[in-house]
Amino acid sequence: MAARLTVRPCASLNAHPQWSQADFKYFRGRGYSKQQILEFWNRNLRLGCRPLHWHPDNPKYQDALRRITRR
Known part of the structure; x- marks a missing residue:
């Protein structure tokens, strides 16, 4: 299995409204x-x-995110 590159947000993104x-x-x-x-x-x-709030436990959102990120 290939290693996944994880990108962490910087402090300015984490603190953004x-x-x-x-x-x-x-x-x-x-x-x-x-x-x-x-x-x-x-x-x-x-x-x-307003900020986008996905619902990660909902299969509809999981499928959409998988299609977008191709994972």
Whole structure:
């Protein structure tokens, strides 16, 4: 089995008002850098968007996340 590379969020992402572990995994799975994620979240914060909250125990969300991250 191949080793999985895990990317941990930096402190600025963890402390961001838009922080969501599922959102972070989604963006990283799509290949976005930490800086790009921070830019997305800052834009969303300015626009008044709320953080994304996936429900990881729900099979519907698990399937969607698997398709997005190809895992």
